[in-house]
Amino acid sequence: MRKTLKIEERFYRVLMFLSTTFICSALFVILFSILRTGLPHLSWEMISEMPHGGYYFGKSGGIFNAIVGSVYLSLGASLLAFLLGLPIAMFINIHLIRLTRFVAVIRFLLDLLWGVPSIVYGAFGFTIMVFFGMRTSLMAGIITVSLFILPIIVRAMDEVLRNVPKGLLESAKSLGSTNSEIAYVVYFKQCLPGIITAWLLAFGRAIGDAASILFTTGYTDFVPHALNEPAATLPLAIFFQLSSPIPEVRERAYAASVILIFIVLTVSVVSRILSNRYNKNKINF
Amino acid sequence: MNGLKVIYNRNLRNRIHLSWMWISLGVVFVLPLSLFIGLMWKSAILLDQQSLIDLLFSSEWKPMAGKFGYLTFIVSSVWVTMISLLIAGPVCLLTAIHLTQYAKSWVLKIMAPVIDILAGLPSVIFGVWGILFVIPLLANHIGPFFGKSVSGYSILAGAIVLSIMIIPFILNILIEIFQTVPKELSEASLSLGATRWQTIKFVLLKKSFPGIVSAFGLGMSRAFGETIAVLMVVGNVVHLPTGVFQPGYPLPSLIANNYGEMLSIPMYDSALMFSALLLFVVVLIFNAISRLIILRSSR
Incomplete structure (x- = not known):
């Protein structure tokens, strides 16, 4: 009896070890296979030049337009989501903190919204665009993406604000602070690294998503100069150019994947460093 | 003053x-x-x-003739989602047990950023990986192994890519759920002479069973709505799939592939919006049920 138990445990431990290794190696294989194909095509020309002769047929040029467009789009969207998201997160953790039921409903709703696929936001954004007679533009993309990342940024900030000790709220109140002062002075300072991490998370989501901008942002060979112009983005640069029959165009897609991975990894590393470093300076009760 | x-x-x-x-x-x-x-x-x-039943259970897709049957797309979506969950589910469960019960701290130190990065990779990157790695693997090795010549662009390719995508998502929820199981329960079981594995099997897994089910539910709805990565590897052929090596055409791909061109035909436009609605409603219901189960069990 004892022996079979031991064998069973041994067996499952081997399985567990294998599955953990599987996940590790999956990440490794993904990064390796893309870097191996993409890195040789990455050059200064690729980063700094627009595609010449159309992004789908032109054999020379780079993806500068997509890099800039992506940065514009995700900066805009994450700022907009931040402007809406920070007040919501503060609101449920300071003003509404005693209405536990209501707060639970809001959190539930946010979790539900988080699960909605981005293609649904894309289709919805497109409908709204057509309804108002707008064309595919940077603006439409920013609005759609910001709605898509709003639940993510709110829930991320909410998790940070939730862990602020109650004593801080009570002592600030007893000193006569208004609720908004508690929110934007006391809590904001206390949670700044967490808030920045949440914003970075949202930025990373915004720069990587393709389905929501497929119909709203459009694609061009140029860098957008105004909000009502269409913009090229990195995910769509990969998606469109990879389906091209011309190998030079596909090389641009591989190079774009390397750049996108690089941006996402940087965002992830920076947020990790931030949250590690600034956690030391927190007031602890 | x-x-x-x-x-x-x-x-x-x-x-x-x-x-x-x-x-x-x-x-x-x-x-x-x-x-x-x-x-x-x-x-x-x-x-x-058209009536709702007609739409959902007919596989006749002829937009020009005004015939819209979604069965092909729904079946493809279900295939892809289920297979991806079959791959991701056990892997996540075993890894979550490993990380929360057995793993030494250095393993956790490695795995935390790995899960983070995997969760943060854009879906289009997974698509590229699918084209570079999964498709050749299926076409050159796995397909011939089963005695079939396949192009690789298939339901199975979509499912494999999807499963890697939802692993970090499910894993994070599972780890969180396992951590909320009170330590005292395991300690009581261990002090009664049960082995570590028995404790996991009869205490941890039993206690967190609803949580595990809902984590899988959340992963499933995530997989159901994933668009770009699947679209890039699944083949996109409108026919009722009968095997995993055949190409499929899931609902999100239908929307992504056809939108924009079809504005001239109001019915087609409407049909694509209906598939978005279908996605929205199904995902919302799955999410709501799973979240409710988690909420109730954590109380």
């Missing part, structure tokens, strides 16, 4: 902030409603013409 002015300003500021907070919160409440109403309004044209 001066003091009063300061108080007045502070209160005014407070009030401005408060109204902005209400407006922002309003967005969260209005958003799901407007999503539903907007999609409903658009797909009303189609729903007027």
